[in-house]
Amino acid sequence: MKKIFSLFIIFTVFSFVSCTDEPIEGGLLNQGPANASSLPVISTTIVTNTVSTSAISGGTVASDGGEDVTARGLVYGTNPNPTVADxxxxxxxxxxxxxxxxYNLTPATTYYIRAYATNSNGTSYGNEVIITTGSASNLPVLTTTAITNNIYPRxxxxxxxxxxxxxxxxxxxxxWSTSANPTVPSLKKTTDGTGIGTFTSTIADLNVEAGSTVYLRAYATNAFGTSYGNEITFTAAxxxxxxxxxxxxxxxxxxQxxxxxxxxxxxxxxDVxxxxxxxxxxxxRYLKIQGVTSDVLSTLTEISLYIPNNHWIVGTYPLTEKNNLTTSLLSQAHVDLPNTAGAPIATITAGSFTITEFNITTRRIKGTFTLSYQxxxxxxxxxxxxxxxxDYGLDATYIN
Structure with a gap:
């Protein structure tokens, strides 16, 4: 009897060990609570205003799946079922x-669009919407003009x-951008009127490092979208x-x-x-150049020169008492005296201002002056x- 019982135990153990070596069916892996119920619930809205290079859509996140939605938006591409990798x-x-x-869709092209929402459990997608953009023949035709006045930072x-x-x-x-094929919308762009024809774009600040390679294109937008001129590459001064x-x-x-x-x-x-x-x-416009003998209002003497833009070149100009900073083409000056007993007021009777340097590249104005007053x-x-x-810096934005 003991021998039979022992054989039964050995057979049972052998059978159990043999079973663990059998391959497990793939569908049985990672079983547990369904993850889908913990993902956001989202739907894609109907696409509107589809034109040659743009379209408007969106989505509705109906539920966050129990965790905060940390990102949402649209995914799109020219193949079905786009994901956040597209x-x-x-x-x-x-x-x-x-x-x-x-923005910046390709004309006459079919796009697949889905809304997406992400929480800590993953990303879910809304229904797929399919559009075809309009023809390129509806877009403006333009060229980009050559770069001039390349003086840092403009x-x-x-x-x-x-x-x-x-x-x-x-x-x-x-x-423009430091990467090829810049597009709008962008913080690095100018807006220069409407309509066809020639336009000039003055860039006050490229907002790139000096010496950087810059890629620039003209753009024009109509009801069908935005098109671009040829790309120009240059080096920021x-x-x-x-x-x-x-x-x-x-x-x-x-x-003194x-x-x-x-x-x-x-x-x-x-400075100015x-x-x-x-x-x-x-x-x-009037460049104001101010100098004070101290920062104590009750004791300082202040000299202010007001130079109209027709005098923003090397030369000598008479100075008159400040009385018109709207239409006058004369250089003007004013002296504020210390606020002592009787509060004296100074009035310029004669004066002269010589600009010895007005340099946009070094952004500097230098000169000499004399004043007479009563x-x-x-x-x-x-x-x-x-x-x-x-000897002042030309740091006013307008002078760019």
């Missing part, structure tokens, strides 16, 4: 509706639009600006001051201002400011 937009967080525009280009594609040009300009601190010197009524600067310069770091710069095109408290007595000098 082209995509990023349109906020959480549940709810979102709308987005797909540059000038533009474009020539020869046809509007049968729809009014609503936006035009240039777009080296930064040759002189960033030395502003300094004014002057002998005021026999007292050798370290005058704009008021509160240590806090602002601003341009006034009247919101006036219509053609109206004069005080309200001592009529008929003339006071002098002599041996005045200025």
């Amino acid at each position: 082209l995509k937009t990023t349109d906020g967080l959480g549940v709810g509706n979102f709308i987005t525009t797909l 540059s000038t280009s533009g474009g020539i639009i020869t046809t509007d594609g049968g729809s009014t040009i609503t936006a035009r300009g240039v777009v 080296e930064d040759l600006a002189d960033y030395s601190p502003a300094i004014m010197t002057a002998n005021i009524e026999g007292v 001051f050798n370290n005058m600067k704009p008021y509160l310069y240590d806090q602002t770091g601003i 201002q341009v006034l009247n710069n919101t006036a219509p095109v053609g109206a004069p 005080k309200s408290t001592t009529p008929g007595v003339t006071y002098e400011i002599t041996t005045g000098t200025i």
Whole structure:
């Protein structure tokens, strides 16, 4: 009896061990609670306003699957069932509706579009929507003009639009990047009017490192989309600006001051201002150059020169008392005296300003000046400011 029982145990163990060596059916792997119920629930909205190079769609995240939705948007491509590994937009967080525009699509091309939403458990997709973009014949035709005025950090280009594609040009300009084939929307672009014809694009700040390779194209947008001119490649100019601190010197009524600067310069770091710069095109702008003997309002003497843009070249110009910073084409000046007893007011009676350097490349203005003035408290007595000098940075954005 013992022998039979022992044989039974050995047979049973042998059978059990043999079973563990059998291959496990693939469908039985990773069994457990279904993961789908913990993913976001999302649907894709109907595509609207499909034109040659853009379309509008979106999605609705009905449920977050129990975890925060950390990304959502559209995925799209020219093959069915696009995923987040393909082209995509990023349109906020959480549940709810979102709308987005797909830009820079290829004309006359079929695209497959799905909304997506991601939480910590994974990414789910909405229903697939299929569109076909409009013909390229509806788009503007244009060329990009050559680069000029390549002086860091600015540059000038533009474009020539020869046809509007049968729809009014609503936006035009240039777009640039340190990568090839730049497109809009972009923070690195200009907006230069509407309609066909030639336009000039002045780039005040390329916003790239000096010496970088820059790729630039003209663009034009109509109701059917955006098209681009030929791509121009150039090297952003080296930064040759002189960033030395502003300094004014002057002998005021026999007292020499050798370290005058704009008021509160240590806090602002601003050398010059341009006034009247919101006036219509053609109206004069005035470069304000200010120097104070100290930052104490009750004791400082302040000298301010106002130079109209028709004098922003090397030359000598008379200075008159400041009285018109709207239409005057004359260089003007004003002196504020210390606020002592009687609060004297100074009035310029004569003066001269010589610009010895006005250099956009080094962004510097240098010159000399003299002033004569009378005080309200001592009529008929003339006071002098002599041996005045200025060496300031042209750091006002307008001068770009």
